[in-house]
Amino acid sequence: MAAAIALSRRGRSASAPNPNVGCLIVQPAPAEAGGKVIARGWTQAGGRPHAEAMALAAAGDAAHGATAYVTLEPCAHASPRGPCCTDALITAGVARVVIAAQDPDPRTDGKGIARLQEAGIEVVSSLLAAEARAAMAPWWTRATQGRPFVTLKLATSLDGCIARADGSSRWITGTRARAHGHLERASHQAILVGRGTFDADEPKLDVRLSGLEGRSPKKFLLTSGPAPDGWTAVASPEAIDAVDSVLVEGGAGAASAFLAADRVDRLLLYRAPILIGGGKPALGDIGLTDLADAHDRWRLADSRLLGSDRLDVYERAREG
Amino acid sequence: MAAAIALSRRGRSASAPNPNVGCLIVQPAPAEAGGKVIARGWTQAGGRPHAEAMALAAAGDAAHGATAYVTLEPCAHASPRGPCCTDALITAGVARVVIAAQDPDPRTDGKGIARLQEAGIEVVSSLLAAEARAAMAPWWTRATQGRPFVTLKLATSLDGCIARADGSSRWITGTRARAHGHLERASHQAILVGRGTFDADEPKLDVRLSGLEGRSPKKFLLTSGPAPDGWTAVASPEAIDAVDSVLVEGGAGAASAFLAADRVDRLLLYRAPILIGGGKPALGDIGLTDLADAHDRWRLADSRLLGSDRLDVYERAREG
Numbered sequence: 001m002a003a004a005i006a007l008s009r010r011g012r013s014a015s016a017p018n019p020n021v022g023c024l025i026v027q028p029a030p031a032e033a034g035g036k037v038i039a040r041g042w043t044q045a046g047g048r049p050h051a052e053a054m055a056l057a058a059a060g061d062a063a064h065g066a067t068a069y070v071t072l073e074p075c076a077h078a079s080p081r082g083p084c085c086t087d088a089l090i091t092a093g094v095a096r097v098v099i100a101a102q103d104p105d106p107r108t109d110g111k112g113i114a115r116l117q118e119a120g121i122e123v124v125s126s127l128l129a130a131e132a133r134a135a136m137a138p139w140w141t142r143a144t145q146g147r148p149f150v151t152l153k154l155a156t157s158l159d160g161c162i163a164r165a166d167g168s169s170r171w172i173t174g175t176r177a178r179a180h181g182h183l184e185r186a187s188h189q190a191i192l193v194g195r196g197t198f199d200a201d202e203p204k205l206d207v208r209l210s211g212l213e214g215r216s217p218k219k220f221l222l223t224s225g226p227a228p229d230g231w232t233a234v235a236s237p238e239a240i241d242a243v244d245s246v247l248v249e250g251g252a253g254a255a256s257a258f259l260a261a262d263r264v265d266r267l268l269l270y271r272a273p274i275l276i277g278g279g280k281p282a283l284g285d286i287g288l289t290d291l292a293d294a295h296d297r298w299r300l301a302d303s304r305l306l307g308s309d310r311l312d313v314y315e316r317a318r319e320g
Numbered sequence: 321m322a323a324a325i326a327l328s329r330r331g332r333s334a335s336a337p338n339p340n341v342g343c344l345i346v347q348p349a350p351a352e353a354g355g356k357v358i359a360r361g362w363t364q365a366g367g368r369p370h371a372e373a374m375a376l377a378a379a380g381d382a383a384h385g386a387t388a389y390v391t392l393e394p395c396a397h398a399s400p401r402g403p404c405c406t407d408a409l410i411t412a413g414v415a416r417v418v419i420a421a422q423d424p425d426p427r428t429d430g431k432g433i434a435r436l437q438e439a440g441i442e443v444v445s446s447l448l449a450a451e452a453r454a455a456m457a458p459w460w461t462r463a464t465q466g467r468p469f470v471t472l473k474l475a476t477s478l479d480g481c482i483a484r485a486d487g488s489s490r491w492i493t494g495t496r497a498r499a500h501g502h503l504e505r506a507s508h509q510a511i512l513v514g515r516g517t518f519d520a521d522e523p524k525l526d527v528r529l530s531g532l533e534g535r536s537p538k539k540f541l542l543t544s545g546p547a548p549d550g551w552t553a554v555a556s557p558e559a560i561d562a563v564d565s566v567l568v569e570g571g572a573g574a575a576s577a578f579l580a581a582d583r584v585d586r587l588l589l590y591r592a593p594i595l596i597g598g599g600k601p602a603l604g605d606i607g608l609t610d611l612a613d614a615h616d617r618w619r620l621a622d623s624r625l626l627g628s629d630r631l632d633v634y635e636r637a638r639e640g
Contacts, residue, residue, distance in 0.1 A: 157614070158589060158634070159602045160480010168611055256597055267595075269478060273634060274614035275587075277576055277606030282479045286597030291488055294477070294594035300628070308620070312630070314478070314593060 001100055001128045003037070004069045008051070008135045011043040013187050013215070016244055018047030019103075019139040023055040024069040025094070027062060038062050050075070052085040056092050064093040071132040073103040073125070076111035086112045090119040099125040100132030104143050134315075138189070138245035141265065148240050150263050151188065152248045152255055153181065154282045155270040161279030162251065167200060169280075176307040177270045182207050184268060186215035189243035192234060194222045194254030205249065218243060222254045237261040252284050259286040267298060267314040270306070321420055321448045323357070324389045328371070328455045331363040333507050334535070336564050338367030339423075339459040343375040344389040345414070347382060358382050370395070372405040376412045384413040391452040393423040393445070396431035406432045410439040419445040420452030424463050454635075458509070458565035461585065468560050470583050471508065472568045472575055473501065474602045475590040481599030482572065487520060489600075496627040497590045502527050504588060506535035509563035512554060514542045514574030525569065538563065542574045557581040572604050579606040587618060587634040590626070 008022030015021075025039040039062070041055030049057070052074055056063050074085035074097070089097060097116050102125060103109055116123050133140050141149040155173045156162055163169035171178070185191060191205045198221055206216040220234045227233035234240055237258045248258050258264050288294055302313035328342030335341075345359040359382070361375030369377070372394055376383050394405035394417070409417060417436050422445060423429055436443050453460050461469040475493045476482055483489035491498070505511060506527045513523060518541055526536040540554045547553035554560055557578045568578050578584050608614055622633035 154479070156480060158480075158587070158618070158632075159474070160476060160478075161601075164608065164611060165605075170611065172611065259595060259597060267478070272615075273618045273620060274611075275579060275603060275606060275608075275618070276611075276614060277579060277603040277608055278601070281481075281598070281601055283595065283597040285485075286595060288484065288595075288597055291484060291490070291492065291594075291596075294596060295592075298478070298593045298595070300593060300625075300630075303630075305620075310620075310623075310632070312478075 001069050001071070001098060002131070004071050005100065005128060005132050005135045007040055007042045008071045008132065011045070011051075012135070013138065013189050013217070013245055014045040015043040015047050016139065016189060018043055018050070019072050019136050019143070021051035021070060021072045021136070023051035023071070025055050025059045025063055025066050026069065027066045035067065038066065048081055050082070050085050053082065053088055056088055059092070065095045067096040067098060068094045069098045071100045071135065073099050073101065073108055073110075073112045074116070075103065075105075075108050076115055077107040086115045089116065090121065094121060096122040096124070098127055099123065100127055101129045102126070104140070137265065142244040147238075147263070148244050148246050149265050150237070150246045150248060150258055151184070151266040151268055152258060152264045153184065153250075153268040153270070154255065155181070155272070156282050157272055157274045157276040157279065159275050159277060159279070160282050161276040162282050163280040164276055165278055165280065167280065172274065173270045173272045173309045174307040177272070177309040177311065179209065180306055180311060181268075181270065182209045183212075184247060185217060186212045188217050188245045188247040190218040190220050190232075190240075190245070191247045191249050192220040192222055192254060193248075193250050194257070195225075196253055197250040198223075198228070203249070217247070220246065222257060237263040252280065252282060255282065256284040256286050259283065265316045266301075267312075269312045269314070271310045271312070273308050321389050321391070321418060322451070324391050325420065325448060325452050325455045327360055327362045328391045328452065331365070331371075332455070333458065333509050333537070333565055334365040335363040335367050336459065336509060338363055338370070339392055339456050339463070341371035341390060341392045341456070343371035343391070345375050345379045345383055345386050346389065347386045355387065358386065368401055370402070370405050373402065373408055376408055379412070385415045387416040387418060388414045389418045391420045391455065393419050393421065393428055393430075393432045394436070395423065395425075395428050396435055397427040406435045409436065410441065414441060416442040416444070418447055419443065420447055421449045422446070424460070457585065462564040467558075467583070468564050468566050469585050470557070470566050470568060470578055471504070471586040471588055472578060472584045473504065473570075473588040473590070474575065475501070475592070476602050477592055477594045477596040477599065479595050479597060479599070480602050481596040482570070482602050483600040484596055485598055485600065487600065492594065493590045493592045493629045494627040497592070497629040497631065499529065500626055500631060501588075501590065502529045503532070504567060505537060506532045508537045508565045508567040510538040510540050510552075510560075510565070511567045511569050512540040512542055512574060513568075513570050514577070516573055517570040518543075518548070520571075523569070537567070540566065542577060557583040572600065572602060575602065576604040576606050579603065585636045586621075587632075589632045589634070590629055591632070592629045
């Protein structure tokens with residue numbers, strides 16, 4: 001299942017409006033871990049084919065009697081865009097389906113599992129469910145909470161500054177950290193900056209990584225005014241409905257607005273081993289009135305060195 | 321030698337005005353790594369006995385024909401406070417002396433090694449010299465640069481704040497990080513705070529760790545005015561001459577003054593997984609006029625999690 005989850009990440013951001021699912025077909029159907037992977041699939045750009053359809057097409061007749069690992073419960077509702085995956089798995093004659101997360105979409109939500117079982121297929125569910133949900137966090141957040149999954153990126157000095165007092169910020173972090181930032185851009189449907197950053201930099205926000213230029217996300221500007229050419233205006237953190245994942249890149253005003261609205265799900269903190277002193281702080285007021293309320297909101301999910309910079313990734317530990 | 325360096329750290333801060341040295345006596349004198357440790361020594365509080373004297377006393381006749389590992393070249397100058405260690409090693413009949421760092425004190429500086437060799441003792445030097453120097457950094461900095469070794473401690477939120485805008489800072493870091501801070505206090509001869517911190521908190525700055533209460537350091541106040549009772553007034557970062565190690569604990573004014581004067585050798589950065597937003601920044605102006613000048617000054621020496629907080633230790637990577 002871990003391998004299926006890794007596959008599912010390939011479709012993150014690109015598979016919208018459908019969930020980015022991963023699927024492995026394994027023969028012979030193993031009771032224990034083992035067996036041989038005979039086909040792989042992941043939800044393709046635009047949402048079709050689904051992961052199961054891609055894997056079953058690759059497996060062909062070899063799917064008969066096999067085990068399918070899928071990161072999300074197979075869909076049980078037919079769509080004008082294609083057959084439902086539950087029926088496809090039954091038709092292919094798989095013997096066993098192992099599922100990570102149950103589909104929160106009310107059109108499926110357990111119906112896929114029930115129909116597989118009615119067809120005599122053994123179903124195992126909830127294997128690595130949390131990991132699978134995390135891999136499809138944008139779609140999951142939209143499906144369960146009706147809002148996009150928001151990542152806030154901050155690139156600071158050791159003393160928490162995002163620029164010198166005069167606004168200069170080139171460069172705080174090094175080339176490896178900046179390249180990682182471009183990789184993060186490629187996995188989001190939209191990037192957002194505030195008015196101050198736009199006016200100061202008119203940032204391009206494109207993905208400057210070889211082979212990923214086509215993954216440059218939409219550009220959102222947090223503003224009450226009109227959108228510049230090529231940009232989408234967003235009046236508030238609550239007003240985003242066109243995308244499932246947003247990377248908030250700058251500056252302190254936009255970051256603070258999203259935190260104050262409790263709309264940040266993930267923090268990307270790039271920190272360079274430098275001291276600035278008296279520089280521009282990463283955040284303005286976020287509505288904190290008691291230090292005790294600041295605790296237990298963030299859980300360290302990843303930490304690594306990128307050259308001489310450190311990246312810490314924190315995820316939301318609780319709602320509200 | 322690594323074990324001797326670990327021993328040397330026991331005397332750090334307490335051994336002043338003498339260097340905190342570590343010594344191991346090993347039998348039989350091994351040509352390769354190996355042998356049995358028959359005695360240990362480290363410079364005692366107040367500077368006497370020296371590490372070698374303590375180890376030789378413990379070894380007794382068994383020192384004859386043995387190898388002595390010492391983290392600093394044995395002293396070659398007699399003192400009214402005791403015999404010189406070079407003579408003591410010769411008298412004890414050791415066959416071999418392995419030395420980490422050569423003594424920068426002009427009264428020894430190579431003379432110890434020369435005298436041992438003249439007595440027919442095999443001498444190996446410069447083994448783990450950098451590590452040994454780091455373990456006696458306060459004494460080394462005083463001996464070679466005529467100034468104390470300064471550690472700057474900052475305890476911040478992820479966005480680099482040391483307090484909320486109203487000054488509240490209890491608590492940003494958790495109990496394990498604060499206990500580690502007390503351990504750092506115990507390894508310094510003095511703690512310094514600025515006037516603002518003193519007026520706001522009148523901090524006790526004592527070591528609140530069981531068994532280490534007696535290691536509470538002197539209390540320095542960075543001020544142009546008179547010292548309060550129990551405190552020593554320090555007019556500027558350059559004005560400290562009574563101690564070899566200082567821990568600068570707060571607040572932003574004192575930290576910035578030491579950084580602006582280029583008098584900080586080590587950074588202790590405790591960072592809690594919280595966001596404050598619009599709080600008190602860790603630093604004020606430190607005289608940085610170009611971001612490029614901020615780079616390559618600090619090298620990551622240690623990084624660890626203390627509960628949910630992270631401690632990063634940076635050391636000075638270059639002078640000036």
